[in-house]
Amino acid sequence: MSRRPRKKTFSEIPTPATIESFTHDGRGVAHVNGKAVFIDEALPGEQVEFIYTDSRKDFAEGKVVNLITRAENRVQAPCPHYGVCGGCSFQHVHVDAQIQIKQDLLCEQFKRIGKVDIPPLWEPLVGEHWGYRRKARMGVKYVAKKDRVLVGFRERRNPFLAEINSCAVMHPLVGTRLVELGEMIKSLTIRDKIPQIEVAIGDEKCVLAVRVLEPPTAEDKEKMREFAHAHDISLCLQSKGPDTITPLDGEPTVMLTYELPDHGIEFKFRPAMFTQVNYGINRQMINRVLDIMALTKDDKVLDLFCGLGNFTLPLAKYAGHVVGIEGDLPLVNHAKENARHNNIENVDFFAADLTQDISQMPWANAHYNKIMLDPSRAGASEILHHFKRWQPETIVYVSCNPSTLARDAGILVNELGYTLVTAGVMDMFPHTGHVESMALFTKTQ
Numbered sequence: 001m002s003r004r005p006r007k008k009t010f011s012e013i014p015t016p017a018t019i020e021s022f023t024h025d026g027r028g029v030a031h032v033n034g035k036a037v038f039i040d041e042a043l044p045g046e047q048v049e050f051i052y053t054d055s056r057k058d059f060a061e062g063k064v065v066n067l068i069t070r071a072e073n074r075v076q077a078p079c080p081h082y083g084v085c086g087g088c089s090f091q092h093v094h095v096d097a098q099i100q101i102k103q104d105l106l107c108e109q110f111k112r113i114g115k116v117d118i119p120p121l122w123e124p125l126v127g128e129h130w131g132y133r134r135k136a137r138m139g140v141k142y143v144a145k146k147d148r149v150l151v152g153f154r155e156r157r158n159p160f161l162a163e164i165n166s167c168a169v170m171h172p173l174v175g176t177r178l179v180e181l182g183e184m185i186k187s188l189t190i191r192d193k194i195p196q197i198e199v200a201i202g203d204e205k206c207v208l209a210v211r212v213l214e215p216p217t218a219e220d221k222e223k224m225r226e227f228a229h230a231h232d233i234s235l236c237l238q239s240k241g242p243d244t245i246t247p248l249d250g251e252p253t254v255m256l257t258y259e260l261p262d263h264g265i266e267f268k269f270r271p272a273m274f275t276q277v278n279y280g281i282n283r284q285m286i287n288r289v290l291d292i293m294a295l296t297k298d299d300k301v302l303d304l305f306c307g308l309g310n311f312t313l314p315l316a317k318y319a320g321h322v323v324g325i326e327g328d329l330p331l332v333n334h335a336k337e338n339a340r341h342n343n344i345e346n347v348d349f350f351a352a353d354l355t356q357d358i359s360q361m362p363w364a365n366a367h368y369n370k371i372m373l374d375p376s377r378a379g380a381s382e383i384l385h386h387f388k389r390w391q392p393e394t395i396v397y398v399s400c401n402p403s404t405l406a407r408d409a410g411i412l413v414n415e416l417g418y419t420l421v422t423a424g425v426m427d428m429f430p431h432t433g434h435v436e437s438m439a440l441f442t443k444t445q
Contacts, residue, residue: 014049014065017042024105024402025433026089027061037062040156041083041092043071053157061157073097081164086156088169088431095430099124102425102435109402110423114410122424122438125288127280129430133170134201135277140185140211142192149182149191169431171201174208177231181208184227188220198238198245200271202256203279206233207271209245221248242272243330260286263314265342273331274307281428285438286314289396292440293370295319300366302390304354304373304383309335309347311372311398316347319370323363324349355382359389370394379404384411395441400428402435412441419444 017030019042028042030050039050040063049066077083077091090098107118141150141161152164167175174181185191190212198209208228216224216237225248228235234254238245247253258279259266263286269275276282289311295301295318303312306324308331316322316339324347326332332351339347350363354375358364364386371392373380377400387395395418399405412418418441428436 010052012051014051016049019044019046022101035060039064043074046071079168084155085153085162085164087153089433090431095129099126099427105435106402106425106437109406110409113403114406116409116413116420119420119422122422124424125281125284125426130168131172132278135275136199138197138199140194140196149186151178151182173201173206174199187223190214190216190220198271200256203258205254205256207236207254208233209236209238209271211238224248245271260314262287263317265313267338268341269308278428281426285426290314293396299370300368302368302371305375307331309338312347313342313344316344322347325352327353368392372396374398377401379408381408381411384408387416393443397439399437402437405437417444
């Protein structure tokens with residue numbers, strides 16, 4: 001008979017500590033008896049008392065119970081659920097300090113991992129700090145003891161769903177309606193058969209794709225329909241993978257959209273497709289890319305990891321020709337649809353796994369003088385060595401992981417003969433530890 005592992009217990013007696021530095025995910029670092037301790041909600045320079053929440057051979061974790069001295073950039077977290085919900089880790093830090101911390105982290109990663117000189121930095125791209133998030137996967141859990149359905153995110157460093165009533169970083173169309181959404185789900189016969197909801201909000205419409213482990217009854221569907229109509233959203237069912245997302249019986253299929261008004265482009269996308277969560281920062285990011293690439297009709301551009309064409313189509317507005325490459329075939333097909341929707345003809349899209357050998361593919365043997373890439377958190381190290389064949393004069397690299405950007409910068413600078421000209425961060429995810437950044441490389445003369 002298997003037994004549940006015992007939960008570690010630690011002394012509740014507070015331990016004093018001086019916070020020396022900061023981790024990328026918003027924890028203060030102290031050393032106690034020679035061991036590093038990562039302490040939630042502690043800031044560099046502060047004197048605190050903490051209790052241990054975990055201890056391992058090489059490090060320990062803790063949380064602040066008494067704040068003896070305060071850092072200048074400490075603020076009162078406005079969200080009542082902060083510290084319990086794991087969705088945010090930076091709310092106790094002033095927003096200006098948050099972005100400075102992320103910029104410092106990017107520089108530190110360039111130096112330590114990439115072994116490259118720190119370039120002059122762009123001004124950070126910043127925008128709205130609240131209600132910015134338009135894409136999310138929220139957990140759902142029926143808690144019988146409380147006779148309540150929880151909707152939201154997991155607790156900090158805990159697998160359980162946090163008991164929250166609202167989410168300040170989510171778009172208010174959803175973030176202010178978590179309780180009503182939970183109440184509606186509680187009224188269903190399948191209330192304990194719904195593990196998650198995929199949230200997708202476009203410029204004008206909102207879709208909630210409800211993952212169902214069992215089919216809802218006709219009465220369930222009617223309750224869901226009434227909720228959707230009352231709150232002006234589209235509510236869909238998802239029985240298995242993303243391709244099974246379908247509207248309720250008799251309801252229209254909603255195609256979401258977002259615009260790039262500066263460039264006269266409108267994107268269409270389905271709920272489960274990847275899009276940037278923060279439209280304001282996305283628009284600023286695209287404008288910066290276009291400014292630094294300074295495109296003319298003589299330019300042939302390669303856009304790697306192109307998704308549904310978020311960069312590809314605006315690039316094509318100003319370049320002679322653009323080729324977009326993406327590993328997800330449905331996204332490639334949708335990118336083609338978006339090009340047709342916007343009457344953009346000087347663009348081609350191809351599906352390819354960019355972690356594999358692409359040397360025999362026709363598009364890979366063409367010439368490109370400028371390259372744009374926006375890879376996943378894993379980075380782009382496998383494809384970078386193909387740059388020897390292309391020899392682009394300009395490379396713009398957008399990253400959601402400063403560690404892999406720094407690693408790849410090391411490859412471009414130290415192995416392939418490029419110069420890291422400038423770089424900077426973008427506040428795509430305020431109040432969280434996520435760091436979005438961009439770097440410009442040019443061929444060393």
